[in-house]
Amino acid sequence: MSYFQPHLDALRGYVPGLQPKRTDLVKLNTNECPYPPSPKVIEAIERAARNRLNRYPDPHAREFSQAASETFGVDPEWVVAFNGSDEALMLLVRACCGSEGLVTAPTPTYLLYRVLPEIHGCRFSERAYRADGDLPDDFCDGAKVSFVANPNSPTGHTVSPRRLLELAKGAKGLLVIDEAYADFAEENCIPLVADCERLVVSRTLSKAYALAGLRFGFVVCQPAVGATLRKMKDSYNCDALSIAGATAAIRDQEWLRENVRRMKATRDRIQRDLPPLGFRVTPSQSNFVWAQRDEPVKPIYDALAERGVYVRFLDYGPHGQGLRISVGTDAEVHRFFEELRQVA
């Protein structure tokens, strides 16, 4: 198409995990929470739906920033709300990179980090995790933006916040820690944002808060970073319903803790029961388990899908392939193992 930029012709885009409409499937492929969100979220959404939906929402989602500020112990100005954390990640690439700008990310990791620079039309370089799971010392070298999912997907492992701070302090560009799964982990980087302006943390309500349908994420960053993101984002990027729902969700930390507790217990069971079936698992600090074998696992993925059990098959070439199994309800995980025993 002569009217689009040339780099877009070759673009394939990010392919999200399947979202089948059938509800009788066991869906363990996109790391959603298998439990419902807090009833207070539903109430807040219903209130917002009946209250002036004909009016534009607050462009700065201040109600949410205030609630997040109290929960995480940061200034409200340090919290910028987005229509899902994907929006924040794309905006960070656009803010930092012209066509020559370089984005780095480790491998294996969330595939979106390489798709964002492809869409934007700038450069990308992958820098593999070391064998011990740490990032290489040159991870941020030459980069305008570096992305680290921490805990990482698909492995579920973490790099220590202290190490990430060290990398950010040595970086010329921004180091973005995507903490989509941090609610399931022992440590996180939010307390370290104050120590380095180039350290940016993104969070989502799609996983532990059970609100994938709401599209709400946020960034914790120093004010100089936040000011640029606020100037660049769509004026009304978050709608009135999601602001209300997200605010209620972040205020109900008890509901979060209970969901996380249940999911961690199920996760531990998955980790325990996979090795006897011939899988290696990486100890996970997330709501999924990365299961590998010496032989190819795509046939197992296909056989499970045929039986109505969806997990995620991911192939990182020389960096390995495996099945990423989201933590479902105990009943779903029971069914998963039943089918797996038939096909593995």
Add this chain to the structure above:
Amino acid sequence: MSYFQPHLDALRGYVPGLQPKRTDLVKLNTNECPYPPSPKVIEAIERAARNRLNRYPDPHAREFSQAASETFGVDPEWVVAFNGSDEALMLLVRACCGSEGLVTAPTPTYLLYRVLPEIHGCRFSERAYRADGDLPDDFCDGAKVSFVANPNSPTGHTVSPRRLLELAKGAKGLLVIDEAYADFAEENCIPLVADCERLVVSRTLSKAYALAGLRFGFVVCQPAVGATLRKMKDSYNCDALSIAGATAAIRDQEWLRENVRRMKATRDRIQRDLPPLGFRVTPSQSNFVWAQRDEPVKPIYDALAERGVYVRFLDYGPHGQGLRISVGTDAEVHRFFEELRQVA
């Protein structure tokens, strides 16, 4: 900031109309619908809120595309849903423009069209409306993307769809017709999209559908254009609640017609009652009226705001300044005229 692109330092961003939290104000400044959305919209949102909000939404909002397809008589594939039409407009700039890409828009018009290339870091050129309200013949010359609000804001006037098709056919880039206010107009360009691949129409549910709080817009375009937009957009750009609400809204055309009928009647009254108070008005095909005087109108704007009546003051330098008055309820418009008589 050394880590952001240089053009962003000077960026001021788009400044939306004031969104005061007080509800005792008369708010005629951001062209919202003064009436509530269809009750079917609220019901659909409540249903969606109670139904699997822990799951990701349909990345392609097919339920909405199907409904819009039936309403507008186009193929569902021609309808791409966005988190507000702002998202669509920005994505079109990003799709078509590298740093040397040129965006054109007329003046006076919606200020966002010049802010989008500023944010993206490409070029912008304004091409004034002719004295008769038509666009100049060279409007699209050299441009990768040209934006026309039709009906236009702040003037409320329209360029004929036939003329716009002629310009699109002569263009090298895309001609984007922003039909945010087309529900209030006599004609629109959706039927012409089939005649020219470079003609793209954007719509919003923020105005006539009374859903500014929902953030939902869509584009009608040929499949080659839509395919690129779908590859570039965030996977889940629209949330489950807004997809459900927007689908219900587009299916309730009767509610839309009744709201539009009431707002047009009020608009006609505003247009009739302003000239005796010393204002020139442009005949409006939208839900606002552009009121001008020979002398500066900023003092009138300030005096009205002090009395709790917000309209929009817009100054286009040599292209004139004025007050853009959104159509409110009859009671709001009554109050507006009461205060205006005190200060004008």
